[in-house]
Amino acid sequence: MIVPDLGLSLSDEVRSALTGGRPLVALESTIISHGLPQPDNLRIAREIEQTVRDHGAVPATIGMVGGVIRVGLDDADLTRLATQPDVAKLSVRDLAVAAASGATGATTVASTSAIAAAAGIAVFATGGLGGVHRYAAQTFDESADLVTLARTPIAVVCAGVKSILDVAATLERLETLGVAVAGYRTKRFPGFFITDSGYELDWQLDSPEQVALALSAQQRQGVQRAALVVANPLPVSEQLDPELHDRVLAEGLSIVERDRVVGKQVTPVLLSHFHSATSGASLAVNVRIILRNAALAAQIAVARAA
Ligand code: PSU
Ligand code: MN
Numbered sequence: 001m002i003v004p005d006l007g008l009s010l011s012d013e014v015r016s017a018l019t020g021g022r023p024l025v026a027l028e029s030t031i032i033s034h035g036l037p038q039p040d041n042l043r044i045a046r047e048i049e050q051t052v053r054d055h056g057a058v059p060a061t062i063g064m065v066g067g068v069i070r071v072g073l074d075d076a077d078l079t080r081l082a083t084q085p086d087v088a089k090l091s092v093r094d095l096a097v098a099a100a101s102g103a104t105g106a107t108t109v110a111s112t113s114a115i116a117a118a119a120g121i122a123v124f125a126t127g128g129l130g131g132v133h134r135y136a137a138q139t140f141d142e143s144a145d146l147v148t149l150a151r152t153p154i155a156v157v158c159a160g161v162k163s164i165l166d167v168a169a170t171l172e173r174l175e176t177l178g179v180a181v182a183g184y185r186t187k188r189f190p191g192f193f194i195t196d197s198g199y200e201l202d203w204q205l206d207s208p209e210q211v212a213l214a215l216s217a218q219q220r221q222g223v224q225r226a227a228l229v230v231a232n233p234l235p236v237s238e239q240l241d242p243e244l245h246d247r248v249l250a251e252g253l254s255i256v257e258r259d260r261v262v263g264k265q266v267t268p269v270l271l272s273h274f275h276s277a278t279s280g281a282s283l284a285v286n287v288r289i290i291l292r293n294a295a296l297a298a299q300i301a302v303a304r305a306a
Contacts, residue, residue: 006099008119011072017058018120023301025052025294026116026124026154029063029073029106033087034268035127037275037283042082044287046075048294052125055298060121062112064090067102071119081106089264091144109156110148113227117154122215122304124156125297127290128192129229131161131170133266134253141266142173149227150177155215157230157297159289160190160197163249164270167197174229181229182214184296190233193240193274193285205230208299215304232296240278240285248277 010018017024032045049059061073063081070077081087081104088105090098092114098105107115109129116124130143149156161170171189174181182203183189191197205211211230218224252273255261261269274282 005068007069008115009068009070010119011060011070011074013058014060014072014119021305023057023298023305024060024121024123025057025297025301026071026112026121027052027059027061027294028109028112028124028126029061029081030089030108031127031290032078033081033106034089035271036286037272038083040283040287042079044290045078045082047287048125048290051291051294052298055295055302057123057298057301059294060116060119062107062115064088064095064098064103064105064107066104067099069095069099069115071115071121080104089268091264092148093144108143109145110143113152113154113156114148117152122154123297123301124154125290125293126156126158127286127293128160128162129156129158129170130267131165131167132173134164134166136166136169139262141262143267146170146173146177146179149174149179149229151225152227153218153225155211155228155230155297155300157184157232157293157300159192159233159293160231162192162270163194163197163245164252164267167191167199171199178224178226179229180214180218180224180226181231182211184211184230184232186233188233190231192289193245193282194242195233195236195239201231208296208303211300212303212306215300230296230300232293234285234289234292238285238288240282244278244281248274248282251277
């Protein structure tokens with residue numbers, strides 16, 4: 001049996017940016033393998049990285065290839081994760097067993113943030129967080145993203161959580177878990193495809209510099225060793241038509257119930273229903289969200305490095 005590299009394998013570019021104190025943005029790979037449909041996913045993954053570069057930071061897409069955790073995937077690895085049929089979805093608890101199995105897998109918000117923080121990366125961009133699922137009171141289905149963010153000091157730029165989840169319960173759990181949540185230039189918590197989830201936040205931050213200041217304060221205070229969620233809503237003019245959104249969501253939820261979808265399949269099944277049932281409209285919105293978050297995350301990383 002060949003024993004692979006059991007630690008974190010940093011790309012040369014990521015390693016030199018870290019040692020040089022240059023701005024870095026961590027990116028997850030589950031959105032590529034499980035969250036976005038083929039064949040668009042690979043092109044989008046490359047666009048996300050390019051957006052980070054265009055805004056002055058180094059992208060570090062994270063995933064596992066052949067049992068090795070890679071921080072800074074090269075294009076061949078990115079292609080593997082985007083196109084291989086048997087890519088595992090790896091949360092934090094999966095990482096060690098997957099390494100011992102020589103697995104190839106994509107990392108979720110939970111595992112990406114944990115790996116990024118361990119590598120010394122302070123800013124992470126994604127689309128939406130996992131959270132508390134509807135009917136969690138019966139199913140106990142709450143994403144490991146939440147407990148992981150509770151113990152991982154990193155800034156996560158996202159567009160809130162999708163309305164496939166129980167948004168109110170997710171916000172309550174983030175509060176309980178001590179995860180900071182600030183709206184970017186708003187106090188309305190975004191609803192991913194839609195600008196406003198209907199829930200109000202306590203705090204807003206208005207510039208990349210102010211987010212960087214909050215990160216410095218967190219570090220200097222040494223009190224809250226948890227994530228700072230920067231909730232970055234789409235402009236109203238770019239959101240998914242709310243009526244279309246509500247209809248497709250209701251359909252997706254009934255498919256999950258009808259087919260008794262459980263566990264880590266729930267999120268991908270709902271997302272792929274959205275993309276097919278809106279004939280691509282939700283995909284276009286999804287891409288806009290991720291690219292906007294990548295841009296903001298890069299600006300935060302640049303402000304922090306200054
Ligand atoms: N939410 C989305 N798109 C996604 C995911 C969540 O809008 O692709 C992915 C992220 O990687 C997230 C994971 O961390 O799903 C959560 O899955 P689960 O609910 O099984 O923890
Ligand atoms: Mn789950």
